[in-house]
Amino acid sequence: MTERQHIFDHKKNIKRVLRALIVLCVVSFAVDFVYHRHVVHPFEALWGFYAIYGFFACVILVLLAKEMRKWLMRSEDYYERDD
Amino acid sequence: MTDLPPFLLFYAAAIGAAILPHKARGLIMLLVPIAGAFAVLQLPDGLSVQLTLMSITLEPLRVDQLSRLFGILFHIGAFIGIVFSLHSKDRSQHVAALLYAGSALGAVFAGDLLTLFLFWEMLALTSVFLIFARRTERAYGAGIRYLVIQVISGVLLLAGALMIYHQSGSLSFGHIGLNGAASVLIFIAFGIKCAFPLLHNWLTDAYPEATPTGTVFLSAFTTKVAVYALARSFAGTEILVYIGATMTCFPIFYAVIENDLRRVLAYSMINQIGFMVVGIGLGTALAMNGAIAHAFNDVIFKGLLMMSMGAVLHMTGRMNGSDLGGLYKSMPITTTLCIVGAASISAFPLFSGFVSKSMVMVAVLEEGHPVVWLMLLFASAGVFHHAGIKIPFFAFFAHDSGIRTTEPPLNMLVAMGIAAILCVAIGVYPWVLYDLLPFEMEYSPFDGSHIIAQIQLLVFSAAAFAWLKVANIYPPELHSTNIDIEWLYRRLAPKWIRSIVETMKPAQESLSQVRQKAGKGMMRWILHHYGPEGTLARAWPTGSMVLWVAILLGASLILYYA
Numbered sequence: 001m002t003e004r005q006h007i008f009d010h011k012k013n014i015k016r017v018l019r020a021l022i023v024l025c026v027v028s029f030a031v032d033f034v035y036h037r038h039v040v041h042p043f044e045a046l047w048g049f050y051a052i053y054g055f056f057a058c059v060i061l062v063l064l065a066k067e068m069r070k071w072l073m074r075s076e077d078y079y080e081r082d083d
Numbered sequence: 084m085t086d087l088p089p090f091l092l093f094y095a096a097a098i099g100a101a102i103l104p105h106k107a108r109g110l111i112m113l114l115v116p117i118a119g120a121f122a123v124l125q126l127p128d129g130l131s132v133q134l135t136l137m138s139i140t141l142e143p144l145r146v147d148q149l150s151r152l153f154g155i156l157f158h159i160g161a162f163i164g165i166v167f168s169l170h171s172k173d174r175s176q177h178v179a180a181l182l183y184a185g186s187a188l189g190a191v192f193a194g195d196l197l198t199l200f201l202f203w204e205m206l207a208l209t210s211v212f213l214i215f216a217r218r219t220e221r222a223y224g225a226g227i228r229y230l231v232i233q234v235i236s237g238v239l240l241l242a243g244a245l246m247i248y249h250q251s252g253s254l255s256f257g258h259i260g261l262n263g264a265a266s267v268l269i270f271i272a273f274g275i276k277c278a279f280p281l282l283h284n285w286l287t288d289a290y291p292e293a294t295p296t297g298t299v300f301l302s303a304f305t306t307k308v309a310v311y312a313l314a315r316s317f318a319g320t321e322i323l324v325y326i327g328a329t330m331t332c333f334p335i336f337y338a339v340i341e342n343d344l345r346r347v348l349a350y351s352m353i354n355q356i357g358f359m360v361v362g363i364g365l366g367t368a369l370a371m372n373g374a375i376a377h378a379f380n381d382v383i384f385k386g387l388l389m390m391s392m393g394a395v396l397h398m399t400g401r402m403n404g405s406d407l408g409g410l411y412k413s414m415p416i417t418t419t420l421c422i423v424g425a426a427s428i429s430a431f432p433l434f435s436g437f438v439s440k441s442m443v444m445v446a447v448l449e450e451g452h453p454v455v456w457l458m459l460l461f462a463s464a465g466v467f468h469h470a471g472i473k474i475p476f477f478a479f480f481a482h483d484s485g486i487r488t489t490e491p492p493l494n495m496l497v498a499m500g501i502a503a504i505l506c507v508a509i510g511v512y513p514w515v516l517y518d519l520l521p522f523e524m525e526y527s528p529f530d531g532s533h534i535i536a537q538i539q540l541l542v543f544s545a546a547a548f549a550w551l552k553v554a555n556i557y558p559p560e561l562h563s564t565n566i567d568i569e570w571l572y573r574r575l576a577p578k579w580i581r582s583i584v585e586t587m588k589p590a591q592e593s594l595s596q597v598r599q600k601a602g603k604g605m606m607r608w609i610l611h612h613y614g615p616e617g618t619l620a621r622a623w624p625t626g627s628m629v630l631w632v633a634i635l636l637g638a639s640l641i642l643y644y645a
Contacts, residue, residue: 006412008480018549025546028539037532040448041456044536050460054540057464058547065339066558069565073340078564079573080221 025051086132088144088192089154090202092119093161093185100177108177112165115181119188120158123151131194139254142194148521152375153191153311155519157184159505160303160382167390167498168296179212180300187304191311195254196244196269199312203240203276206305207233213297214289222292228572229289233305236275243268259316270317276309277360278353280329284569286353287337291345291402295393298345302352302389303382310359310378319366324447327364328455330357331462337567338469342403342560344478345392348385351470354462355381355428361459362443365450368522373442376516380427380435380509387424387502388474391417394491394499395478401486404473404560409483414490418479423503427510429471430463432537434510438517438528441537445526464544471541472548477560 007013029051039045075081096115100108128151132144161184168180186209189202207230214226246265248254259266271282278286290301317323334350334357341347355377362374394417395410396402411418423434430436440463447456490496509516513528551557612619 008411009483018553021542021546021549024542028535028542031535032539035531035535037535039532040445041453043453043457048539050536050539051543053460054464054543055547057461058468058544059551061335061461061465061468062339062547062551062557065336066556068336069340069558069563072566073561074564074566076562076564078566 086126086130086144087122088132088189089119089123089158090185090189090192092122093181093188097178097181097185100174100181105172108174109169112169112177112181113162116158116162116165116184120155120162123154123158126151126154133194139197139248140195141198141254142256143189143198144192145194145256146192148519149311149314149375150191152379152519152521153307154188156307156379156382157187157191157304160184160307160386161300163383163386163390163498163502164296164300164303166501167299167393167495169494170492171296173216173294175212176216176294176297179209179216180297182209183213183300183304187308190308194256196240196247196256197254199256200237200241200244203272203308204234204237206308207237210301210305213300214293216294216297217292219292225289225292228569229285232275232285236272239268239275240272243272256315258318261317261320261322270320273309273312273316274326276305277313278306278309278330278356279326279360280333281568283330283334283353284567287334287346287349287567288569290349290352291343295397299386299389299393302348302385306352306356307378307382310356310363310374313360313363314371314375318363318371320364323360323364324452324455325364327357327360327362328458330354330360332357332458332465335462335465335469337565338465339473340558340563340565342405342563344404344407344474345389345396345402347404347469347474348388348392351428351466352381352385354466355385357462358440358443358459361447361455365443365446365452367446367450368524369442369526370446370450372517372520372522372524372526373439373446376439376520377436377443379516380439380506383502383505383509384424384427384435387499387506388421388428388470390495390499390502391421391424392474392478394495397495398488398491399486403562404477404481405562407478407484407486408481409479410486410488411479412483413486413488414479416490416496417499418475420496420499420503421475421479423506425471425475427506429467429541430537431541432510432529432534433507435506435513437510437537438513441528441533442526445533460540464540467541467544468548472545 029048032047032051037044043049092115096111099111103111126146128147130144130146131142133140133142135141161180164180164184168176171177183206186202186205190199190206193199193202211226211230211233214222214229243265244254246268247259250265259269261267261270275282275285286306290298293301313323331354334353338347338350338354341350359374359377359381362370362377365371392402395407395414398414399407399410401407427434427436430440444456444459444463447459517526517528548557611617614620
């Protein structure tokens with residue numbers, strides 16, 4: 001019995017999503033060169049500030065969280081076990 | 084009729100729900116929040132109902148814009164939660180949920196600290212049954228810990244309130260501000276319910292252990308009552324800015340490595356409350372409105388996310404990211420609704436979180452806190468990462484777990500649908516909410532700069548996730564427990580107590596030996612005198628009594644004549 005194929009069972013659809021994401025990144029970054037955002041703080045005035053900050057924030061978040069696992073991770077029944 | 088406190092309706096309905104059969108119970112439960120919401124809308128501003136009890140003036144009903152807005156919010160939250168739990172046959176949960184919603188209303192309409200305390204404790208006592216109702220060993224333990232911590236918060240509130248009463252002779256629940264011991268006690272009491280850092284663990288411990296429907300109610304009320312109380316009493320308290328900023332940042336690290344998806348949402352809840360706390364700490368009109376609006380939106384989008392995960396748990400019996408995946412194939416509607424909630428919490432433009440979050444962010448910069456602003460921006464990217472992407476991704480996409488199920492019961496879909504419609508409606512037409520906000524302000528929600536900045540932030544956060552995932556750097560979901568501050572009371576304290584008991588054992592043994600010896604000696608003495616063979620239990624012959632009487636009479640005769 002073969003099951004119906006779903007949208008992400010096809011590798012090329014995943015690739016399409018990733019490609020669309022890259023296009024979105026490029027477009028939204030490019031807007032900074034055309035549209036002058038009004039700013040409250042000088043940080044914000046930097047080109048691509050939000051884009052770069054967003055990207056690195058997430059990468060650092062994940063890398064630090066991974067590091068945290070070494071210190072904080074215990075087995076699932078940690079609090080149930082008596083030792 | 085109009086000046087009855089709104090909680091009465093819910094408490095009365097709870098009595099009804101306790102005795103009525105399933106269908107009638109459902110009907111009453113649906114009608115109560117609708118009727119209640121209309122009643123709240125009729126309440127005039129400035130209405131105050133007072134009663135005097137043993138020379139103390141209490142104010143069980145105080146209506147102003149702030150309390151009415153939260154009142155309406157809690158009616159919406161209760162309605163959505165009730166629709167979501169209609170299929171359930173568990174009467175105890177329905178009764179608990181109604182009492183819980185009523186207590187939340189009682190607390191926000193309370194005009195004095197004693198009434199607030201009463202409902203503060205009722206919130207804890209009623210909601211804990213939504214945790215116990217899971218009927219597992221883990222849920223029972225988590226529920227007990229939850230109850231203890233909540234009751235401690237109530238006791239601190241009562242102590243602070245009584246000290247204030249002693250000092251000022253008034254119990255009024257208004258602005259308090261941090262000055263003196265009494266206010267600190269109340270601040271900590273609010274802080275516990277608000278899940279301040281280090282006081283937060285009850286939330287991530289208990290909420291994920293509640294029933295699929297129970298967590299929806301839990302996420303709506305307790306913490307939002309605390310946010311309301313903070314807004315009422317500690318607006319403009321600067322330390323809140325830093326407390327709130329910490330709250331936005333640290334939970335997202337835990338959220339990234341947590342496996343239980345409802346626990347991920349619990350951590351993300353602390354992160355969202357952080358934004359509100361920052362706004363309250365700033366205390367300006369824009370910041371306060373942002374905080375309050377964000378609380379309003381959070382009840383709905385966090386409710387939606389909790390419901391979508393509740394639906395998954397209800398249908399599959401699983402909640403760990405490592406065990407789920409590929410559910411978009413069998414639950415496409417739930418998937419879509421979950422994504423709406425995810426977009427709202429991530430503050431996508433045209434979804435509900437966008438405007439309220441940017442209000443707080445703008446206020447932070449305007450008040451000159453650039454470092455806090457950077458922290459909040461980091462947290463905004465992070466919340467998209469763990470709540471916006473991780474939740475839908477690991478539940479519905481990721482690798483195919485092989486689970487084939489169906490959509491949840493219709494009532495669950497309807498409840499999620501209502502929440503999703505509200506998320507989009509408030510996102511597209513924010514004025515429905517913003518016209519109700521209590522403070523006067525000038526703010527244009529759809530400012531081009533904000534929209535572009537937010538889209539850049541989100542798109543590049545998504546890119547970071549995609550890159551980390553494709554490059555296999557992203558940490559896999561693992562069956563695990565991550566140590567948090569609860570370790571102190573779930574591990575260290577019991578260990579200490581055990582070791583103290585161990586070291587005291589020899590002393591205890593010798594003490595019990597002494598006790599035994601003393602006890603034996605005493606028993607022997609008692610038996611000697613009172614036992615069956617004892618002196619006092621002997622059967623005395625009548626003759627000896629007569630003899631003694633004669634001796635006594637003789638003695639008294641001699642004494643009389645002597």
